[in-house]
Amino acid sequence: EVQLVQSGAEVKKPGESLKISCKGSGYSFTSYWIGWVRQMPGKGLEWMGSIYPGDSDTRNSPSFQGQVTISADKSITTAYLHWSSLKASDTAMYYCARNYGSDPVDYWGQGTLVTVSS
Amino acid sequence: DIQMTQSPSTVSASVGDRVTITCRASQSISSRLAWYQQKPGKAPKLLIYKVSSLESGVPSRFSGSGSGTEFTLTISSLQPDDFATYYCQHYNRYSCSFGQGTELEIK
Numbered sequence: 001e002v003q004l005v006q007s008g009a010e011v012k013k014p015g016e017s018l019k020i021s022c023k024g025s026g027y028s029f030t031s032y033w034i035g036w037v038r039q040m041p042g043k044g045l046e047w048m049g050s051i052y053p054g055d056s057d058t059r060n061s062p063s064f065q066g067q068v069t070i071s072a073d074k075s076i077t078t079a080y081l082h083w084s085s086l087k088a089s090d091t092a093m094y095y096c097a098r099n100y101g102s103d104p105v106d107y108w109g110q111g112t113l114v115t116v117s118s
Numbered sequence: 119d120i121q122m123t124q125s126p127s128t129v130s131a132s133v134g135d136r137v138t139i140t141c142r143a144s145q146s147i148s149s150r151l152a153w154y155q156q157k158p159g160k161a162p163k164l165l166i167y168k169v170s171s172l173e174s175g176v177p178s179r180f181s182g183s184g185s186g187t188e189f190t191l192t193i194s195s196l197q198p199d200d201f202a203t204y205y206c207q208h209y210n211r212y213s214c215s216f217g218q219g220t221e222l223e224i225k
Contacts, residue, residue, distance in 0.1 A: 045216040105214075
């Protein structure tokens with residue numbers, strides 16, 4: 001069974017760093033892209049970027065370029081989303097999702113809620 | 119970047135109604151168009167890909183059509199489980215972008 005299991009909810013202060021994770025199982029982790037999608041409270045879905053764990057090739061949305069870092073450790077089938085300095089406006093639900101090649105996303109993680117507040 | 123625009127933002131309908139949601143792309147996107155359903159507190163669920171291909175397990179009352187820059191999602195006879203928010207998505211090998219969403223609410 002394909003599963004993407006994300007790390008738990010986080011509460012952080014502005015300026016703090018954070019790395020959230022997404023562990024894939026039940027499929028060939030290195031053969032699918034893993035993307036990250038932001039959903040701010042009461043708002044729509046925004047693609048942030050994707051990584052191909054097979055060779056760490058990364059695609060970033062211009063809207064999020066320089067704001068976050070996407071990485072993966074294929075040895076433990078886990079992808080990451082990292083902030084070096086959080087802002088209150090980073091408060092959102094973050095989903096990881098997989099897709100094959102140029103196909104659409106077919107599996108999603110359960111989401112990680114990040115709250116940034118002083 | 120390709121921008122995706124959905125209309126309407128909200129639609130009110132009753133069980134048994136036929137509903138159509140429109141998605142327009144800022145430039146031609148060939149057939150790389152998907153539709154997702156999202157319920158409160160849940161991750162989105164893939165309904166349709168390549169404009170009109172139904173994902174496995176999705177009821178046949180859902181259908182997609184369109185080409186070039188204009189696409190539609192139709193629900194032929196609304197069921198209580200269908201009240202949710204729907205997103206279109208353009209996808210390709212390098213990026214993807216979502217429409218802003220259409221909330222389908224009970225009239």
